[in-house]
Amino acid sequence: MFIKSNDNASIYYDKTGIGPAILLIHGLGGDHTIWNNSGWIDELKNDFTVITFDLRGCGQSEVGHNEDFYSIENHLADITSILDYEEINDPILFGWSLGGTITTQYASKYRLKKAIVCGTYFGIIFSKEFIKKGIKGTEDIVLQKRMRALYKWPIIEPEQMNCPYLIYTGTDDASVYQKLNIQNEKIIKNNGRVVFFDKVDHFGLITQKEMVKNDVINFLKS
Template sequence: MKKLKQAALVLILLLPISLVSLAQTQTIFDGTKKINGAEIYCKVIGSGEPILVVHGGPGLAHDYLYEPFTELSKNFKLIFYDQRGCGRSSSFEKDETVTMETLVEDLESIRKEFNLADVYLAGQSWGATIALNYILKYPQNIKKLLLLEPAPGSSEFMPEIQKTILSRLSEQEKEKLTKLSQMPDIKTNPETFKKFMEIRTNPYFFDSSFTKKRDFNYFDSSRVQNFFASSVMFSPYMMNYNLYPRLKEINCPTLIIHGDYDIIPTEAVERMKKEIKNCELNVILDCGHFVHLEKPEVYFRLIKEFIAK
């Protein structure tokens, strides 16, 4: 149980942030659809070739990617969704067991629902793990794969990630985190949760000024509960998985973007590049786990250039 709790903390690989003012975008769909037995929230914007965007977590939602990614809606159709049990999608049913296979089938059902073929698949952090599992099962549907600040390809890196996170926190911050994590309302009170996240996510940035601009305001009580439920649900998977041996099966062009200050070791993404046949790795200097926020011009230029090739 202690290991599962530690894993749940490690799995906070994303955070909802609002730093960019929204440009005028064309909204094609904004609502829920019955997907694979669950109510899944989807939002489709822009026009052009489709990019299916998979957010991170587990337990978060698409919101933190939406505003920065509107930059791509000028040239592409973007399909965002909240994974089951996350954001505006339906919560887990009592005693429901959701596996990685479930998430893969949800993604496939969304692709079919929106009639997407030859799609660009973009997964950020935990979303990249889902994307990898998806393409290993449905390679014929993906034109190009974008692994954006991806989680490692194996659970072997989790202890190192936890060590890195702790090394970037002061003793005072660690003490505050411990107290907040032990508060009885941490899983139900958005204010307590926000205070916890504000400290917990500091190590994810190279530039500390970004940590003062984060917006956790859309974490209401139901989203907080969903966050913890998802973290617990997928902790067993994240403590015991290894995708590296199968990455050689991926044949489509693949892009990896990684910050040199990411909590994810560079070794983890270098191994991905080595195993995937047609893979381009870009390590961006002076960036943490959110290159799309710390260096958006470089980030979206790389994505556009990769798709254009």
């Protein structure tokens, strides 16, 4: 299915299951299919209405050729457009990697029922060095535009989160693990819970579903 976002961009999404709505947000280099391929849709669909979508510039969603197309405001508007079209007022967001960062951005501005964040942290994520390295490391023009847009994304801190949230990573997700270790106490004081999984790397945070699912499901049903 497709919806039109605030700037008339065409955003692809899919919906399955029954129950409270949970929207799953993929990472920078992927699309919505990673949630099906990793087994999360089958895991959730009996208890939740599961919505997956392609971030703008990814999968079947519209591709833009200027940096402003990939602003955080447009990304958040894409989510709101889906929720409004489906008449969902009390959603749960579950984001991985860049999707996790988008989840923190959304939860800092809008009221959510709950949020699950994995593979990211708070504070300065997109440093100038990080962005320059990302741009230099790809010949994909669209990806370069998406990376440049990150310069303008605001910094989010734990105290800005407007809902209960679970944030998790693995001990092999090097920089994320290090940052969340430092931020752990502050997160707990600000409506959050942190979980670390031994010997799980960045991709394993969603592909190693059997290892992480109990904490995720328990949080969702708590």
